[in-house]
Amino acid sequence: MRRAVHVLFSDLVKNKFLYLLVLPGLAYFLLFSYLPMAGIIVAFKEYRMDLGIFGSPFNGLDNFRFLTVDTASVLKVIFNTLFLNILFIGIGTALAVITAVLINEIRLTWFKKISQSLIILPNFISWIIVAVFAYNFLNTDFGILNGWLKGLGMEGVSWYNRAEFWPVILVLLYSWKSVGFNSIIYLAAITGIDQEQYESASLDGASKFRKIWHITIPGISKTIIILLLLAIGRIFYGDFGMIYGLVGDNSLLFSTTDVIDTYVFRALRTLNDVGMSSAIGLLQSVIGFLLVFAANAVVRKYDKDSALF
Amino acid sequence: MKTKTASDKFIAGFAYVYMILFAIVAIIPFMTIISTSLTDEQYIRANGFDIFPHEVTWAAYKYVLGRGSAILGAYQVTLVVTVVGTLFSMLITTMMAFALSRKEWKMSVPISFIVYFTMLFNGGLVPWYIVTSKYLHLHDNLLALILPYAINAFNLLVLRSFISGIDNSIFEAAKIDGANDIHLLFRIALPLALPGLATICLFYAISYWNDWWLALMLISERDLYPLQLLIRAITSNISYAASGAANSSIAAASIPKEGVKMATTVLTIGPIILLYPFLQRYFVKGLTIGSVKG
Numbered sequence: 001m002r003r004a005v006h007v008l009f010s011d012l013v014k015n016k017f018l019y020l021l022v023l024p025g026l027a028y029f030l031l032f033s034y035l036p037m038a039g040i041i042v043a044f045k046e047y048r049m050d051l052g053i054f055g056s057p058f059n060g061l062d063n064f065r066f067l068t069v070d071t072a073s074v075l076k077v078i079f080n081t082l083f084l085n086i087l088f089i090g091i092g093t094a095l096a097v098i099t100a101v102l103i104n105e106i107r108l109t110w111f112k113k114i115s116q117s118l119i120i121l122p123n124f125i126s127w128i129i130v131a132v133f134a135y136n137f138l139n140t141d142f143g144i145l146n147g148w149l150k151g152l153g154m155e156g157v158s159w160y161n162r163a164e165f166w167p168v169i170l171v172l173l174y175s176w177k178s179v180g181f182n183s184i185i186y187l188a189a190i191t192g193i194d195q196e197q198y199e200s201a202s203l204d205g206a207s208k209f210r211k212i213w214h215i216t217i218p219g220i221s222k223t224i225i226i227l228l229l230l231a232i233g234r235i236f237y238g239d240f241g242m243i244y245g246l247v248g249d250n251s252l253l254f255s256t257t258d259v260i261d262t263y264v265f266r267a268l269r270t271l272n273d274v275g276m277s278s279a280i281g282l283l284q285s286v287i288g289f290l291l292v293f294a295a296n297a298v299v300r301k302y303d304k305d306s307a308l309f
Numbered sequence: 310m311k312t313k314t315a316s317d318k319f320i321a322g323f324a325y326v327y328m329i330l331f332a333i334v335a336i337i338p339f340m341t342i343i344s345t346s347l348t349d350e351q352y353i354r355a356n357g358f359d360i361f362p363h364e365v366t367w368a369a370y371k372y373v374l375g376r377g378s379a380i381l382g383a384y385q386v387t388l389v390v391t392v393v394g395t396l397f398s399m400l401i402t403t404m405m406a407f408a409l410s411r412k413e414w415k416m417s418v419p420i421s422f423i424v425y426f427t428m429l430f431n432g433g434l435v436p437w438y439i440v441t442s443k444y445l446h447l448h449d450n451l452l453a454l455i456l457p458y459a460i461n462a463f464n465l466l467v468l469r470s471f472i473s474g475i476d477n478s479i480f481e482a483a484k485i486d487g488a489n490d491i492h493l494l495f496r497i498a499l500p501l502a503l504p505g506l507a508t509i510c511l512f513y514a515i516s517y518w519n520d521w522w523l524a525l526m527l528i529s530e531r532d533l534y535p536l537q538l539l540i541r542a543i544t545s546n547i548s549y550a551a552s553g554a555a556n557s558s559i560a561a562a563s564i565p566k567e568g569v570k571m572a573t574t575v576l577t578i579g580p581i582i583l584l585y586p587f588l589q590r591y592f593v594k595g596l597t598i599g600s601v602k603g
Binding site: 011015017018019020021022024025026028029031032033034035036037038039040042043047049052053099102103105106107111114115117118119120121122124125126128129130131132133135136137139141142143144146147176180207208209212240241244245248261264265268274277278281282284285288289292293 | 314316317320321323324325327328329331332334335336338339341342345353354356357358359360401402404405407408409411414415416420423424427429430431432433434435436437438439440441443444445456457459460462465489490491494515519520521522525537538540541544545567570571574577578581582585586589
């Protein structure tokens, strides 16, 4: 122990500038990441504002009682989180790979550049703005979609009252926003494929389709698998910015759109239930951690360099 | 000699058609917003929103940019947060990334792990909220929109691997000439890491400009609302945008409600759209860096 302190102290003197450089960053992680981690004990306490995280009295597993009392709605929220994420991961990945493969087939440089910049653009817009876009299309009275429906002689639909449509709407908006940006990652992977494979395939008279199927797709399969695994590691987290931005407090849509993150937020801000929201948040963090850990272990097997740790 | 078969031509043609359609889908929402912001309110009430404007009117913009409008204040908040936040984030992220890139420093491994771990596990919303509002007193404070985003662990690690790519012998030579680590960072690493820095800088700037989560959590004072949260407030309740102009002679009925929502949105995306053509190549480069080693 004394030796360790001695080693640290001599390093402190020797590399004093390096310590100085990491100090603000370390302070940041301490305050905004590690202090909240220690704050997890709130899940086992009866939180009182005046006593704070560490002063409030313990109440055992009382905060977890909602699991037995409110099982149905908890299961619904977990289902929505998993279901929406599976749709996003599956459809988003497929579209991003297809887009990357097709961009790679385009030879006109100016066309490639312009179309690529346009499809990446949605990524830089916040979900709040996307919500305004959605409002433009889906508003019952003035919305473009209902305008078209009426033009075809059909009834307009109250999109903001009809929960059953929202998984589709969310997937469309998610794809609109993310596919162009994500396709660049796959395009980078395609660029890394050995060109000789294509040349020898051409000599053998392979068609473009066969080259895509037998060279391009296998060539990026490692990237696809790694990104899939990392996405699966985060499957227990809903995209709060997206869901709350689009759905907000519209309870008519909760049955298909409410995810763990929005549920926790509401429990905290609207119901002011610190106990329950911290308990469910703890469960989410622990399950999320285990999943990320497992996903990382699998990624390590495929490609040591791409693993997170 | 390459021979083009019908199926090869089909795939090439399909690629062009697909990209044209995708590009159109990507920009149509922007066009409808601009179109609606320029359309007369009466016309909207009668015919609904449209992709192209019919008779152009600037009434909504005049209203939004008029005296006493809340939007100008929110614009100021967002601008200050974006500029100050990005500079601050860049400074401390680069400092830490440089120190952690020094392979011969044995503390770089444990400190890197401290950073990694925050990407895997977090305390969740509630402890975070209690810490930031009760212990750090960030509630209704402009710093609440900056400090919690001061470092993004992913950006830090990307920048670290970027700086690690610099040839170590340059640093060794400077050290022999008597340079200390701070000199190495500012005189040698920064100029050589410029493309990486530009990318990370853009990522930070965009995330500050687009943020509303922090404001939703920590800001209840309306004067401190950033643009994004203001748009949320306006789209759910138009009377708020009108509140500043309540004393003026404009009757509530004459407010171009839909136009005001859209004009505010256009003003919010404006800077991104205007800068985008110039910055686009950095985004692409940055993504490629990020995907090579995430």
